[in-house]
Amino acid sequence: MRICTWNINSVRLRxxxxxxxxxxxxxxxLCLQETKVVDDSFPTxxxxxxGYVHIQIHGMKSYNGVAIISRLPLEGGDVKHWCExxxxxxVLATLPGGIEVHNLYVPAGGDVPDPAVNDKFAxxxxxxxxxxxxxxANRSKDKPMVLVGDLNIAPLEHDVWSHKQLLDVVSHTPVEVEKLTALQDSLSWVDAVRRFVPANQKLxxxxxxxAADWEASDRGRRLDHIWVTPPLAGSLTGYQVLREARGWEPKPSDHVPVMVDLAV
Known part of the structure; x- marks a missing residue:
């Protein structure tokens, strides 16, 4: 089974x-974020x-939006709202074998890393x-689950182009990393891609x-993630980060697809 996540920054435009x-x-x-379209206008x-006939969508006009698009049957499709x-x-759904997929788009947080003055960061x-x-409170770490999406945090030192220069930049601040780590620890989630790419390698x-030339400057961040619960960790067989997609035309997204393969 190959699962892919991509912040597409408008599914109709791209x-x-x-x-x-x-x-x-x-x-x-395929799990998409920032679809930016109401459900009735999604290009199903x-x-x-x-052949991708199983689709769970949760969208709104011109903003946010997530979708799960599958060749495999989906059951129990649902949506979850946060922060009222x-x-x-x-959006979440269950794949064959009882594997539950959670597709998430975490808020970006604005530019100022201070919740007292920046409501978006708060x-x-x-x-x-x-x-x-x-x-x-609602799931067990023994349940086979996959959590994917644009989590808008680059947690590790080599998930950003310069750890020192980005410590006070939203997406890599210590408080964000601390909270993302607490989320990961809550169900012993396994960082699927870092199972294959050591933490001391840039990704x-x-x-x-x-950036005038994104490829030459290469000032990237790892904001898009795939996690699995412990029952699926041993099933991971490979990964791909499609860096080349940042240059696909016309009008590329600023994010690229991330994929993992599971022997399930």
Whole structure:
């Protein structure tokens, strides 16, 4: 089973890139974030034409939105709201074998890493705290689960281009890393990609639009993640981070697809 996550930054605007991914890499399950479209306008026909007939969507106009698109049957589709907001950041469903998939889009948090003056950053921290508490209260680490998405935090030193220079930049601040680690520890989640790429090696999934030449400057961050619970850790057989997709035309996303393969 191949599971892929991608912050697509508008599924309708970048539909040709999504279809290219499906045609060339054939993931069994594709989880998208920032779909930026209401459910009734989601381009389901194009996915179904390619055999991805099982779709769970949770969208809103021009903002946020998540979707699970699958060639495999999906059961128990549901959505979860956080921080008393109806902002379409979490959709979940169950795959064959009882594997539950959670697709999440964590708030970015704005630019100022101070919750006292930045409501967006305060929202992000509260969002992480709620997830940390909800998962162990409602799920067991013995349940086979996959958590994917744009978590908007690069937790490790080599998940960013410069650890020292980004310590006070939102997405790599100590408080964010602490809260993401607490979430990971809450169910003993395993960082699937870092099972294959040692923590002392640089690894990015996002490059800013602000860079004149993103590839030459290579100032990336690893914001997109795939985690699995312990029952699935031994089933991981491979990964891919499609760095080349940052240059796909037309109009690439600033994020790239991340995939893992599971022998299940």
């Amino acid at each position: 539909l040709p890139l999504v279809l290219k991914l499906l045609d060339e890499y054939r993931p069994d399950v 026909a194009e996915f179904r034409d390619r 907001k109806q902002d379409c950041r979490h 929202h992000k921290l509260r969002f992480l705290d709620e997830m940390r508490d909800w998962f162990p 990015y999934t996002w490059w800013s639009y602000r």
